[in-house]
Amino acid sequence: MNELDDFLLNQQSDEGDSGAFEEDLEPEETEEEPDEEVTNGKVCSLCGTEFTEEHGHPVVCKDCSGNEAAQGIKTATFPEVIGG
Numbered sequence: 001m002n003e004l005d006d007f008l009l010n011q012q013s014d015e016g017d018s019g020a021f022e023e024d025l026e027p028e029e030t031e032e033e034p035d036e037e038v039t040n041g042k043v044c045s046l047c048g049t050e051f052t053e054e055h056g057h058p059v060v061c062k063d064c065s066g067n068e069a070a071q072g073i074k075t076a077t078f079p080e081v082i083g084g
């Protein structure tokens with residue numbers, strides 16, 4: 001906390017300088033699930049749909065295979081588990 005500096009800065013920068021000191025841009029990753037199932041192709045890399053078998057490499061389900069984010073990821077060959 002440095003209220004004096006803050007006060008002075010605000011006085012100097014009163015021309016089109018709103019919110020210039022907001023630097024809270026750290027990505028928040030709150031996912032706690034391990035990526036293991038994605039890595040070994042047990043689930044879709046994008047939506048997490050589970051497959052009946054592990055592929056041994058990351059895959060996406062057919063629904064996600066048309067997604068831009070799925071570029072470079074192979075499409076699953078095993079069927080999806082439906083209804084868990």
Ligand SMILES: [Zn+2]
Pocket residue numbers: 044045046047048049060061062063064
């Ligand atoms: Zn998917």
